[in-house]
Amino acid sequence: MTEHKNTPESSSSIDDTIARILAADDAAKSADEDFPTVEEPQRRSRILGDQARELSGGDTHTDHDGDQYDLFERRNLRRVEGLSTELDDVTEVEYRQLRLERVVLAGLWSGGSAAEAEYSLRELAALAATAGSTVLDGFLQRRSTPDPGTFFGSGKAIEIKEAVAELGADTVVVDSELAPSQRRGLEDIVKVKVIDRTGLILDIFAQHAKSREGKAQVELAQLEYLLPRLRGWGESMSRQAGGQVGGAGAGMGSRGPGETKIELDRRRINTRMAKLRKQIAAMKPAREAKRANRKRNAVPSVAIAGYTNAGKSSLLNRLTDAGVLVENALFATLDPTTRKAVTPDGIGYTLSDTVGFVRQLPTQLVEAFRSTLEEVADADLILHVVDASHPEPEGQIAAVRTVLADVDAHQVDEIIVLNKADAAEDHVIDRIMRREPHVSVVSAHTGEGIAELKERISAAIPRPNTEMELLVPYDHGEIVSRLHAEDAEILSSTYEEAGTRLSVRVRPTLAAELQQFQVES
Numbered sequence: 001m002t003e004h005k006n007t008p009e010s011s012s013s014i015d016d017t018i019a020r021i022l023a024a025d026d027a028a029k030s031a032d033e034d035f036p037t038v039e040e041p042q043r044r045s046r047i048l049g050d051q052a053r054e055l056s057g058g059d060t061h062t063d064h065d066g067d068q069y070d071l072f073e074r075r076n077l078r079r080v081e082g083l084s085t086e087l088d089d090v091t092e093v094e095y096r097q098l099r100l101e102r103v104v105l106a107g108l109w110s111g112g113s114a115a116e117a118e119y120s121l122r123e124l125a126a127l128a129a130t131a132g133s134t135v136l137d138g139f140l141q142r143r144s145t146p147d148p149g150t151f152f153g154s155g156k157a158i159e160i161k162e163a164v165a166e167l168g169a170d171t172v173v174v175d176s177e178l179a180p181s182q183r184r185g186l187e188d189i190v191k192v193k194v195i196d197r198t199g200l201i202l203d204i205f206a207q208h209a210k211s212r213e214g215k216a217q218v219e220l221a222q223l224e225y226l227l228p229r230l231r232g233w234g235e236s237m238s239r240q241a242g243g244q245v246g247g248a249g250a251g252m253g254s255r256g257p258g259e260t261k262i263e264l265d266r267r268r269i270n271t272r273m274a275k276l277r278k279q280i281a282a283m284k285p286a287r288e289a290k291r292a293n294r295k296r297n298a299v300p301s302v303a304i305a306g307y308t309n310a311g312k313s314s315l316l317n318r319l320t321d322a323g324v325l326v327e328n329a330l331f332a333t334l335d336p337t338t339r340k341a342v343t344p345d346g347i348g349y350t351l352s353d354t355v356g357f358v359r360q361l362p363t364q365l366v367e368a369f370r371s372t373l374e375e376v377a378d379a380d381l382i383l384h385v386v387d388a389s390h391p392e393p394e395g396q397i398a399a400v401r402t403v404l405a406d407v408d409a410h411q412v413d414e415i416i417v418l419n420k421a422d423a424a425e426d427h428v429i430d431r432i433m434r435r436e437p438h439v440s441v442v443s444a445h446t447g448e449g450i451a452e453l454k455e456r457i458s459a460a461i462p463r464p465n466t467e468m469e470l471l472v473p474y475d476h477g478e479i480v481s482r483l484h485a486e487d488a489e490i491l492s493s494t495y496e497e498a499g500t501r502l503s504v505r506v507r508p509t510l511a512a513e514l515q516q517f518q519v520e521s
């Protein structure tokens with residue numbers, strides 16, 4: 001840990017920080033406007049370390065991905081390496097601005113195969129790269145239960161410390177959720193800041209949230225994460241006040257002003273959380289109205305769900321030409337996008353992109369995003385997109401289903417969409433096809449399997465079911481075009497003297513409008 005100076009400024013800067021955190025709305029607004037834009041090529045080359053390249057460098061876009069206006073903006077928001085490695089304000093580190101730059105990863109291998117433990121660590125590397133940091137090295141420790149004091153045990157912690165010093169790292173990212181005391185214990189040994197998986201994921205969400213609702217949801221999740229960790233915070237502050245470093249509760253510096261401050265902070269954070277909950281609740285009616293409207297018109301809804309980076313947005317673009325942001329980064333999409341789509345035989349439906357899932361998705365996020373995720377539960381069909389180019393997609397499928405069950409979405413019909421077939425190994429595809437009853441193999445990039453998927457969607461969504469026989473006079477050509485354009489199944493159509501004779505299946509709302517043209521069959 002960096003030494004803190006015992007000056008009045010240091011404690012007032014913490015006040016400032018807390019004030020800034022709690023005034024997050026204003027801060028977010030001005031940050032949007034004031035963020036300096038840097039020329040794209042220069043910025044890109046500076047953020048990509050060698051290890052990060054595997055993830056961040058591989059963007060390929062097809063024509064279907066559209067204009068991707070967000071992409072440029074997203075890149076401009078990336079962190080610049082090397083601006084600060086000083087841990088001068090613990091409050092900032094723990095909340096909102098992790099400022100991780102050169103990181104060493106560490107994970108516990110406590111069960112399962114070695115390969116699984118390694119995937120998890122690789123995924124952590126991808127997460128860290130998405131958060132804008134350079135991954136220098138990674139450690140796995142075989143150990144059945146975590147050490148209560150330092151998580152890895154002091155021997156391994158010292159090993160990590162040595163690597164950190166040798167590589168010049170400024171952060172250790174641990175592939176689990178750490179108890180506050182474990183984090184502190186480990187920090188005291190490795191001497192740089194320690195972040196856990198949850199903190200890292202929350203940081204990515206904070207960077208990527210765009211809509212007002214998304215921002216509020218992420219902030220709520222961050223505060224929820226922070227609240228039980230306030231003790232650590234208070235101790236750091238006491239160190240600043242008294243300059244005493246010691247175990248929990250040791251020394252004069254850890255009592256008095258520090259405690260009062262924690263109480264005060266806790267209260268302010270609770271107030272802020274209550275306000276956020278209210279805000280989020282207030283935003284719900286608008287979304288619910290939209291959903292109710294869709295329900296009334298009986299427009300079927302299809303939700304695209306799946307593990308992060310599986311290709312959900314690419315699939316949405318491929319199916320609808322939506323131009324939604326596609327990025328080889330984790331959690332590129334946070335705000336659900338809904339687009340209109342049509343089946344090959346002309347049935348309209350809505351298709352929604354959703355936030356990606358990840359192993360150990362922080363529970364704070366599931367809670368904060370519950371209202372968004374519930375839309376998936378409400379869908380008529382879930383396209384569960386799976387990255388078939390991953391060597392072991394089963395773990396991802398299971399992680400996604402856990403979250404879906406959590407928001408009561410496991411009842412909804414599901415098609416497993418094995419995406420990235422162009423890059424996948426046949427044996428992986430075969431394995432999953434044997435396990436899962438409803439599988440479509442596609443590539444959002446090449447378009448392979450997309451036509452078949454469209455047919456499947458068409459067969460799986462609720463179809464219009466009111467049969468009608470219509471005679472539409474020729475001066476009402478707009479009705480015929482509408483039937484072709486909209487939610488109707490045209491079973492037959494012939495031209496007669498008085499007009500077009502049609503045998504159709506439509507939804508109840510449209511049936512009511514068409515009554516004047518109805519004839520006996």
Ligand SMILES: Nc1nc2c(ncn2[C@@H]2O[C@H](COP(=O)(O)OP(=O)(O)OP(=O)(O)O)[C@@H](O)[C@H]2O)c(=O)[nH]1
Binds near residue numbers: 309
């Ligand atoms: N080879 C290959 N790559 C693909 C395919 N579909 C998507 N990708 C790539 O996979 C990466 C992730 O794609 P996205 O569509 O952003 O994935 P997502 O599921 O929306 O990801 P998040 O929003 O971050 O959860 C991008 O680099 C895409 O170009 C595919 O069919 N084949």
Ligand SMILES: [Mg+2]
Binds near residue numbers: 312313325326333353
């Ligand atoms: Mg996406």
